[in-house]
Amino acid sequence: MPTHPAVVTVAPRAALEIMQLPTMAPANAEVRVRVEWTASTPLDLHQADGGLLVHHPQVLGDGVAGTVVEVGEGVERLAVGDKSLTISKSSKVFGFVWRAQKEKAHQVYTTAPENLFGKIPKGISPEAAVTLPNNFVTAYHTIVTDLQLPLPWPHPDDHQPEHANTPILIWGGSSSVGQYTLQVLKYFGYGNLLTTASEKHHDLLKSFGATRCFDYRNSNVPKLILDSIPDTKDGKAKVPFILDCIGSKDGSVAPLAQIAEKGTKVAILLPIIIRDATENGPAPEYTFDVQGSADWADGVEVVGVRTHFYADNSFHAEHLQPSIMPAMLGQGIVKPNRHRIIEGATMLERAQRALDALRRKEVSGERLVWRVAD
Template sequence: MSATHPAVVTVGVGQPLEIHQVPTIAPEANEVRIRVEWTVSTPLDLHQADGGLLVNPPHILGSSVAGTVLEVGPDTTRLRPGDRVFGYTFRQKKERAHQLYVTTPETMLGKLSATGGFDIRQAVVTCNNFVSAWHTLTHDFGFEFPWPKPSGFVPRELNDWILIWGGGTSVGQYCLQLLKWYGYKKVLVTASKHHHEKLRRYGARQCFDYREGGTAQRILEAVQSVITGDTPVVPFILDCVGSQQKSLLPIAVIAQSRAIVAVMLPVIVRDAAVDVTPEYLMDVEKAVTWQDGVKAVGVRTHFYQKNEFLAQNLQSVVMPEALAFGTIEPNEYLEVGGANLLERATNALSKLRSKEVSGARLIWRVAEPET
């Protein structure tokens, strides 16, 4: 085992990415060390690199890994050297994805052989946003998702409307598929029109093209905005976009007293662009003016492990089985090229910044192919 290995780091707000040599950590207890072959560049990487969001540079980027187990700790029970794995790893430097080797507990990894034939690139696009979708729907909305799903399961919220703003996003697609699996039928989405056919297949009852304008009013009309009693017309609203102007303002028109609005953080006040420093808010309640009684919360996926069952099973069992059972299908992806590790990471970040890809994840190779 080499003492160090290369990692992609952000060294300052808006500064070019760099390659740093970082310590290679041997696994302890139930940890494994994997050789990272594929990773995903996400909006969070852009927020951290261009906006310095919640990081203290130099900071290793990335949270989705797929690769091969090289070493295992003495307390591992499930994974062995040679296993092909994928997972959402984020907590410490040794776990972050944009580096050659990652050391992490085996509970944070799914086994590729348990996914029913999906390849490693399809697996890596599942990790972080599958976890985000599951955590949001169960923690922030309080939905029950028993696993395995019992025969004849009927959700308590069967008759409640659910709105997903940004249904074409990765999180939106996984949320839709999970809701369909568990029997929810009254799900509305906003998305660009070219996503509508897929989103209907994933379970959307009605799709709204946010580019047409007047979206909030059209949604209220669709669900009969005259209400009785204390029940909000749309009790559950998920904002997968997190833009103060583009999503939160229209959602604030729709959300009535006692509705829960869950927002993927951060709230974007000014979006990243070439030569533009982004601006963010982390307090959802203060981002816009909400109607009295609306519960607006920021989604914090990193805390999903506070649930002991999910900590032990969400990535190691549920995630690969959800792929194998057909509960979800992976997002589409675009493979980003480059002559070396730094160039691939930089190219992926540039594509995020320019917003030239919609509805697909940006994946790139970390380790060079073995010859």
């Protein structure tokens, strides 16, 4: 069987290594994609340093941009394209892929179902497109599934959501998930969006739909947020919907527990980080216990977000990556995250540098992207 190189973790907190993996031919409804660009994300760090949901050796990465090189039986939408870097008719794709080693992103070929890919719209570079898949899907899935705010697609012109004027708090608006969440909510008519981020990102986040921005480093921020909202009638929660895009026990969950009141729905991106990864200090620590992570007021509904189950919604399985994601990107409804290209002589060097930058917390309002196939 032919093989190709993949970047793998070999042990918790160990340096990444290259391993040759079998190049899998696509089965029914699957395609094989040559991975040209990927992004390194916090999950890669949770896996490499924290061993989160990992069996070593584990291929990292779940976002790809590349070229379709082989299609299985029953593939209808995608076709094999040329191997040059020029964009051809339907072969340049981007997608969120995660379920098995053969699908993961930090390897030269990924083999996965065609419904995990969309075509990269004209005029969008693959390195910009690859900032979307995992976190655009996370934003859309979380809004619909966990916050239960409808995003009817295609978006009817006369649609006015029930919660168009209800305060919705996006904690961590400058994170990749936060940026896509704001842009998606704005497009669907949600017009009272509060967010937290470093001050330098406030103007960008306002252009993405935030109506009010707060600096999360101000320890008084829960009070500032609550004071910015008029008192409600009947003692209803001031902020009925909260999305925690950070999932940090002290950095986001604790302040959110001061804001959430009876009737507030809080969705927290898992895992909750109890202790961050460090270069030489103790290992990171995580929990999935959203209820036990803070002293929530009675009547607050807290859920943990798990995007890996987004395809349980059959409409999302069929449409989210193949059509909604490319349409919203192509029409300029969502702008890709700002991206920083991580250079290096080899794929291994690029992967290691990106992971090191994440560990050193050198990421602010941007995605770290790097070339996979040389």
